[in-house]
Amino acid sequence: MNKNFKTKGIIIRKVDFGEADRIVTVLTEDFGKIDCIAKGARRIKSKFCGRLELFNHVLLNCFQGKDLAYLNETEVLGSLSETKELDRHRVQFYMAELTHKLIQPEQELMGAYRLLQDALRVLDDTVKYETVLQSYLIKLLTLSGFLPPWNHCSSCNDKLDLNDPIHLDHLDRHVLCSSCSTADDAPMNIALIKWINYMQNYPLSQAIQVQPEEKDQRFVWEWLQNLLDPLLSSPLKSEVFLRARL
Numbered sequence: 001m002n003k004n005f006k007t008k009g010i011i012i013r014k015v016d017f018g019e020a021d022r023i024v025t026v027l028t029e030d031f032g033k034i035d036c037i038a039k040g041a042r043r044i045k046s047k048f049c050g051r052l053e054l055f056n057h058v059l060l061n062c063f064q065g066k067d068l069a070y071l072n073e074t075e076v077l078g079s080l081s082e083t084k085e086l087d088r089h090r091v092q093f094y095m096a097e098l099t100h101k102l103i104q105p106e107q108e109l110m111g112a113y114r115l116l117q118d119a120l121r122v123l124d125d126t127v128k129y130e131t132v133l134q135s136y137l138i139k140l141l142t143l144s145g146f147l148p149p150w151n152h153c154s155s156c157n158d159k160l161d162l163n164d165p166i167h168l169d170h171l172d173r174h175v176l177c178s179s180c181s182t183a184d185d186a187p188m189n190i191a192l193i194k195w196i197n198y199m200q201n202y203p204l205s206q207a208i209q210v211q212p213e214e215k216d217q218r219f220v221w222e223w224l225q226n227l228l229d230p231l232l233s234s235p236l237k238s239e240v241f242l243r244a245r246l
């Protein structure tokens with residue numbers, strides 16, 4: 001990274017710092033997740049006034065200091081969230097917090113910026129909040145390498161034959177082919193395997209067109225929780241609000 005750099009990004013977190021500064025966490029197009037300090041951003045006449053809001057799509061012009069990047073200028077390219085709808089906000093906050101927790105500082109996770117951009121756009125255009133969130137989580141976990149493709153066995157890596165019985169491993173996290181599963185592993189419903197694999201592979205706007213049965217959607221929540229629990233050091237603050245709705 002050069003001392004002075006420009007990049008596009010989406011603001012996923014903001015915290016007040018010192019007397020009048022603000023630190024924003026931005027998922028960027030070029031440098032992964034970065035923290036920037038905006039000096040004086042909380043002063044009424046600040047040049048950053050109104051620009052550093054959550055989910056704003058911004059062009060950043062920064063100076064890289066020893067520990068932190070300093071924001072020189074920012075231009076709002078668009079707000080990806082103009083909604084005032086509470087349920088949609090709950091999903092957005094959860095997405096932002098989870099993205100922040102799963103992606104390490106300066107980790108250049110290819111595709112994460114585009115994925116968040118897509119998810120926020122799709123979310124502004126649909127009421128299928130739950131399906132958008134599930135698709136987003138599945139895609140983000142796949143991109144991060146925490147979720148292997150659900151068309152291969154997680155143990156021997158052979159392509160799954162959907163005519164054979166397929167099981168979920170004893171931790172209820174990953175799929176196993178008939179040769180790798182034991183009596184302790186739970187049998188899986190083929191439609192569910194296809195749906196999860198579809199969400200992994202198709203663009204989010206397409207993935208949400210499939211409407212799963214309610215019991216499958218409930219299963220996916222529990223399964224996602226099993227995957228996420230060991231990855232998160234503490235529960236997400238936004239989860240309580242999300243659960244109040246979903």
Ligand SMILES: [Zn+2]
Pocket residue numbers: 153154155156157158176177178179180
């Ligand atoms: Zn296998």
